[in-house]
Amino acid sequence: MRQHVARQHAALAGGAVRDVRVPPVDSVVEFGAYVGGEKVAAPAIAEALDLVREHNKSAEGANAFVWVGLHEPEAPEVEWLAEVFALHPLSVEDAVKAHQRPKIERYGDSLFMVLKTIAYLDPVRTSGNNEIIATGEIMVFLGADFVVTVRHGEHCPLTAVRERLEDKPALMSRGPAGVLHAIADHVVDQYLQVSDLMQLELEEVEATVFADVSSRDINRIYQLKREMLEMKRAVTPLQAPLSALPQRRVVPSEMREYFRDVGDHLSRVCEQVESSNELCSSILQAALARSNALANEDMRKISSWVAILAVPTMIAGIYGMNFDFMPETEQVWGYPAVLAVMITACVLLHRGFRRNGWL
Numbered sequence: 001m002r003q004h005v006a007r008q009h010a011a012l013a014g015g016a017v018r019d020v021r022v023p024p025v026d027s028v029v030e031f032g033a034y035v036g037g038e039k040v041a042a043p044a045i046a047e048a049l050d051l052v053r054e055h056n057k058s059a060e061g062a063n064a065f066v067w068v069g070l071h072e073p074e075a076p077e078v079e080w081l082a083e084v085f086a087l088h089p090l091s092v093e094d095a096v097k098a099h100q101r102p103k104i105e106r107y108g109d110s111l112f113m114v115l116k117t118i119a120y121l122d123p124v125r126t127s128g129n130n131e132i133i134a135t136g137e138i139m140v141f142l143g144a145d146f147v148v149t150v151r152h153g154e155h156c157p158l159t160a161v162r163e164r165l166e167d168k169p170a171l172m173s174r175g176p177a178g179v180l181h182a183i184a185d186h187v188v189d190q191y192l193q194v195s196d197l198m199q200l201e202l203e204e205v206e207a208t209v210f211a212d213v214s215s216r217d218i219n220r221i222y223q224l225k226r227e228m229l230e231m232k233r234a235v236t237p238l239q240a241p242l243s244a245l246p247q248r249r250v251v252p253s254e255m256r257e258y259f260r261d262v263g264d265h266l267s268r269v270c271e272q273v274e275s276s277n278e279l280c281s282s283i284l285q286a287a288l289a290r291s292n293a294l295a296n297e298d299m300r301k302i303s304s305w306v307a308i309l310a311v312p313t314m315i316a317g318i319y320g321m322n323f324d325f326m327p328e329t330e331q332v333w334g335y336p337a338v339l340a341v342m343i344t345a346c347v348l349l350h351r352g353f354r355r356n357g358w359l
């Protein structure tokens with residue numbers, strides 16, 4: 001049954017059959033063929049690709065294409081698409097394994113782009129989890145007549161991007177490069193949102209560190225520092241390849257200014273992440289210094305009270321030795337005199353420590 005379905009999905013115009021493995025079923029979020037910016041009906045992925053290629057051959061300057069979206073596919077499913085769209089084996093391997101560094105690579109006439117996605121986790125909903133930022137990946141295979149997106153992670157879905165482009169045929173008619181721009185713009189916009197939320201989180205932590213009654217929550221500050229580094233690893237490596245993308249041949253000249261605009265937004269994010277990371281380091285150092293200062297203050301208070309109590313303890317210890325020749329023990333005024341000496345010494349020490357700021 002599985003082989004029969006594969007042959008149905010792989011049927012070519014004229015009756016030829018592609019030698020394919022397993023058609024993607026479970027991992028496909030959506031697919032569609034787009035001609036002139038409008039979505040046309042197609043029974044399966046292979047038939048949709050044949051339809052747009054026949055249209056591009058018959059129409060001069062046509063930009064019909066197929067857009068296939070997958071979410072966390074298995075290796076056989078990606079390999080099936082690799083045979084249908086003639087994808088390079090190295091890019092297929094990266095798409096299956098995930099956890100790749102942001103990059104843009106060219107394989108023949110196709111382009112392979114890896115985008116790191118980030119999402120801000122609500123601390124209220126994730127009270128049992130220390131993570132503040134969740135990361136994922138979007139891999140984009142771009143050809144002259146196809147776009148294949150492979151998404152890893154639960155956040156940053158592309159459904160809203162597809163719906164927005166389908167509602168505006170003028171945007172969809174830009175072809176695969178227009179889809180790549182919409183995806184990159186969507187991911188960078190997520191960067192901006194998360195960066196702003198992290199900035200607010202840092203400001204809140206900074207306020208608690210320098211408050212009169214500090215919470216001394218070093219763990220939270222260290223967690224923010226680690227999350228900022230994670231965000232920096234996701235954002236910064238994309239800056240160089242995205243800046244060079246407008247010079248690629250697969251990007252039409254009319255789309256280059258749009259990619260430069262996305263690059264400008266990414267540069268702003270990188271600068272904001274870098275400044276937030278430095279601010280987080282400064283807050284962590286300030287929190288540690290304040291914690292040490294508060295600990296020293298507590299030690300001074302403890303030492304002051306120990307010194308005050310040491311005086312009556314010393315005097316009581318002297319008169320507790322029970323020697324026979326101690327004149328004060330035989331006098332009527334001896335007991336009140338010793339108590340007066342103890343109280344006077346304690347009061348003087350207390351005033352001295354208060355004057356020096358120890359108490």
